[in-house]
Amino acid sequence: MYLRITRPVVLLALMLSLSDPAYAQKTISGTITDASSGESLPSANISIEDTYRGTISNRDGRYSLTIPDSLLPATVVVRYLGYNTDKRTIERSSNSTQDFRLEPSTLQMDEVVITGGDPAIGIMRRVIERKQQWRKRLDTYRAEAYTRQTISNDTAIVMISESVSEAFWDKEQGHREVLKSRRQTANIAASDNFAGVSYFPNLYDDNIEIAGFQLVGVTHPEALTYYDFRLEDYRNIDDRVVYEISVSPARKLQPLFEGTIYVLDREYALLEVSLQPNDVVTFPQPVRDFNTFYEQQFNNYGKEFWLPVDMRIRGDIKISMVGLDFPTIRFRQVSQISNYEVNIPLPDSLYRKKEHITVDTTTTGADSLFVSAVKSVPLSREEEVAYSSLDSTATLEKAFKPSGFLARFIDEEGDENGNGDDGSGFLNRVPGSFSPVFRYNRVDEFYGGLKYDIGIADRVELNVRGGYSTGYRAWSYGGGLEYELVNAKGFDQSIGLEYLAGTVPQQQSAIYGAYFTTVTNLLGERDYYNYFRSEGYRVFTGLEFPRDLSAVVGFNSQEHSSLSQNTSYDLLGRSPRLQLNPDVEEGSLRSLDLRAGYNLDQGYNFGVTGIDKIAFSVELSDDMLGSDFNFARYTGSVQWSFPTFYQRRFLSNTLDLNLAAGTFSGRLPLQRLGLLDVSIDHFSPFGTLKTRQQTPYMGEQYLMLNAEHNFRTIPFEALGLQKPVDWNWSLIIFGGAGKTWISDTRKQAILDRMGYLVPETGDPHLEAGISLNGIFGLFRIDLARRLDQPAYLLNISVARIF
Template sequence: MKRHFCLLTLFLLIVNPAFSQTDIEGTVYDAQSGETLPSATVLLEGTYRGTITNTEGHFSITVDKLPATLQIRYIGYESARVEISQDTSLPIDIELNVSVTELGEIVVTEEDPGLSIMERVIARKQIWRENLDTYQAEAYTRQILSNDTSIVSITESSSIVYWDSEEGHREIQVSRRQTSNMSEDQNFAGVNYQPNFYDDNVEIAGYRIVGITHPDAPKFYYFELEEIQQMDGKPVYKIRVSPRRERQPTFIGTAWVLGRDYALLEVDLQPNDVVNFPPPVQEFNLSYQQQFSNYGGEFWLPVDMRVEGTVRVGMVGLRFPPFLFKQTSRISDYQVNVSLPDSVYQKEEVLTKADSSFVAERELEIETIPLTTEETTAYQTIDSTRTFEEAFKPEGFLARMVDEDDDTTGGDSGFLSSMTSWLPGGLGVRGRFNRMDGYHLGLKYEDDIDGVGLNFSGFGGYSFHSELWDMGVQIDQELFEVGNLNFNVNAGYEKETDSRFDSRIYSFGLNSFQTLLGTQDYFDYFRNEKMFAGITLENLFEDTDMTLSVNRELHSSFEEVSVFDYSLFGWHRLRRINPQIEDGTLHSISAELAYNRTGTDFGFAGRNQVILSAEHSSDALGSDFDFTRLGMQIDLHINTFYKRRLFANALDLSLSAGTAFGDLPHQRLGTVDVAMDRFTPFGVIKTRQSVPYAGSKYWMAYGEHNFRTIPFELLGMDYFVDKGWGIILFGGAGYAEAKDVEPFNLLLSDGIHTEIGASLNSIFGVARLDFAKRLDAPGFFIGFSVPRYF
């Protein structure tokens, strides 16, 4: 790339022999103390070009011709104009004099003058923003990541920035530079990821915060005049910004307003305490500084963006060094209300990398902000061995369980994966425990055959109590792809222990763990020998998949196998019997249509999905059973209150239902999930334990509202707020009947089961405690589950 850049530069010199540029370097000082002034604004008079000084007061700016005039501005100082000619000795030293403070004592009246000043800023902004349709600018960005001892990495980029009042921001990286431990693919330095504090709404870490120049800002902020200074003969108002609404994400800090123009000159703001993250994030602090200039024109545009932040992550037994983030961006050479290339908005990504043709079309040299001494040293000393894993290596007794990269194992290492690291690639361990099979142990294998879209998988294992073997094989073949639509076929054979009913929530693995610890075995079992073949249409519609399959299953009850009355520590009640099923051959056709299918996470996160299913079996298909069954599952996640927070208050709803016609065998009954002993995840009936409701017709409706930390904030209980604890209210109902099926084993609901309750959520970031009261009958239940985060 360097070679191409050199050739490009030579070409530009050849075709533009009369074109000459001059790099002007200098340092800005306080005239009285001699101290350097960081982040001073340096503008090239008569242009939309400018830069800022680094933390050591140094700057560099390129001018097309001499003489040129620089305007140097710094809040609290008189501006300076410096003319640079061919005879000027470079680098230059520029001294600024402290400005005169006009207001010695502020008299507080019923309405603070800071409010009326900001109301004028907001009114003026509405006028000139109405006339701002587009702009294009050049930007330079430097991002620095450090731990508590030293710089870990530096990434830099020069870019072209585009903004459209309707389409929003886009940015194209033209050139990149980074320390040797970073690759170009890891360079995400860009200014458009950072906010413009003149916007109505400002996005910070997923929070949508009302900006201080939003038309409704006076409803969200107190504006207090602290001081009046002078600059270039105009007053500069220093205004204190503080939240008016403590439970809404807002900013706190200082804004400087240029009098007469009533425009923001600079802001120094940080989000309030509402902008935070749940454990294991222990600390999340960000601060923002931004300057603005109208470059002598109508529009006030960002000159820079400076961000500093600290993130600390840890929990009991596991602590990471602090992640220290720093970004400095400079935006210059604005072209206002120009036509923007259509190509930049063809992609949804905000930040993209320019291809070689784009670079070749640009006669562009974007000046950087000079490196500080520390940053220069980092470039010289950081090599490719300075990895992030080394720089942010965790401490604590759980640290050894965190997976680390290891070239000898292809990155699959750590405490848990090392248990099976001796197995060849594609192989894994398969195990379970239940009251019929006892311990089951086996192997599984999966492999993708490169280039042909074929996936092969298989398994085999032995059950030590039932003395039966499980085995199976399956192939999946991708046939073709048209646009977003993928057409796949699959076929397979399985012979294994199966469950008499399906669970939307629980897996055999979770049940094995609970049963071993002494809880009641949740499932009932039978043996199933199955052959199947089907097709899958992925993205039939947007986020919608459809599957069709034909099945041949041979169902048989466990014969002469007693219940294995065992748990790991012997802390269990007598294991219940395993009911017989209706033995026979089941031939069926099944179909499923799924929109936005999401895996089960026990209520850890909200989801929006719809799943419709159907299965038909009849004599015409050669089956011993004649039935049709239909099923439905709908989940909704709806943000309700405090929507500007990253995690708004939310209502989660879950509705499942099913019905059947004909001779439905016991092993095809529909299920209403209940608590697995004391484990009560979202979407189950919490005041019934261990044995689910089942029937030929069933339904369940459940809902909960997550108030997050708001109740504790209202009560002033800061300890719980800081720890991220929250309150959830829930309620639900379930019903199952089996009019055409002989009742057995207490599976029917005997009417509509109803309950309500409350949860203490995110206890120490790892658990949720549920308190549920049954309404249709006596009963109170306390259980636990995973916390709801999202």
């Protein structure tokens, strides 16, 4: 005997399976108002008794709460500071519209205990002690979260994004979040929807990150040394006294909060906080104003742990610079966190990646969770209008179009079909990218050419370059091919081939490219480099290991030949002095090289930001390789940025060090001597010896140490000088020391053979100075004094920003 399953049976089963969720929960909604005045009560705390489930009302006092069928009948509890709590039993048959009218609560003064001094000190000491006790027992939690973010300009909402997610927290590993569903206004793509709760703080934490600043929380174990607490008033909720305590920073140079907190008596727990960062939380130009306000409620749901119910953020950001003024960016967020599961095992997969937020791609493709299952905070009337009116043409570029005389240089949007045209014509339609190459020096005279880069296959990169020198009337050309191999043994590998025939500097600078000196050369200044022509190839393999460690091994085969000076020019019409280009030791150089270190790909940025990089290299040349030269050259460099004082700030004080050294064995050719960088004209970025201009030191061996400490705006803040702080000026002290060595025999041999005296330091070069950083937000001015001989120099360089 068997059962025949017919099509109607299948359809009926499918209908029943699809309809289950509708019967498995009940959603109630309504408004929370003041029973006396009828005014709406925004952010009222609504929860289901004896559970970790709940929500909050929106700014109009409206709410929506979904109750699982398994909890029915359920007792819904509505709390609001200063009002009596209202409770109501909800049955499956209850009306879906449930309005709550809360009665103002009468203050019971007999609950207040006054002690010597400001009572807030004793209250906060108890809050901190209680928190440490229950936090020890809180290891993990999982919760359901809903987040809505809105962006407005000076006139209206220009963007809304929403998300439904699962939020996770681990005492040791921190926050993680998995987005389950999201929706947004039609003028932004889903990929631009970053709404989530894990980016935003729990104001009950000891340390709280706000926009890169590490703020001390108001319940930090040392909060009483960072903050001044003052009891301002008494509130109440039901028959319980709530202490209203004002918070103000006790340390004016630390990033801290100010505002108001509300503490429940007997429990000594935070019920609600309303805080904003102090004036220390500022950003460099072009950010002119950054104001944020944070409001958060907590609930223990009748249990042991006080957990966040919500997070409400208001923020205004003003960006302005000379010639450009953008409309104020107004940011609003409301997050609701509910249905906690406490001290449960969390999936190991959550913490395998560094990302705080990941996307569940199986659920984010539709709005179904928003339609049927989300216990979200209702949209305000203004937000409902924005959702219905914002379409794909209402772009953020239009909403925040700047004004000012530079505004016309901001890229315009493309045509109505979304097709922009920058006028490049043919080159725009060729795969890959073209970039111009040009320079001027006393050997090439004017050099012009092109470089072309293209990915010709998966993980295969090709570049080709070429150009012409009018000085010695020759073409330069070259290119490279690199193939990246993905290795499953813990490292990645690449192999490549490079070819070059062209002009190269005799010594390699760690700071200035050969093109950098073009302007000073045209102005008749002494050429920073000497040059020769190199023709040959290099084959190499690169290895990339975890933790940003890497190594490159290569073989070089090059033909080196001397070049002569061809021009001496001055745009200002002066008669520049003749500067010969010394010969090199000509011949075939074949060598093996190894370069290894940490963050090798991190390029130099003229001191704009701190760099953490370590590099070591070895080059071996021997006649066994068919080389005309026999030597071994060893070089190393360390650049590191150490945070020092005020590390809780977005930009802490920093100490930057630059160490460079080189030595050798055998007989180094002239074109392999080491170099210590100095200033070019009056431009002296970090890593140079600032009190020497145009002529770098050279030697077979060299050693240099540069150090500078950036005090940021702290000295001006301490002196009460607000204008320099507003202009984001900062003070930097710096020093440098360097020495090169070259044997007398080698020095004389170079002089006899090539008529060239190698510029060396002799005694160590020593210097120190002070900088004013952030002039117009772009520059720094250095006043440097040479210590080993009387000399002062005033230089300029690029401002240190980070």
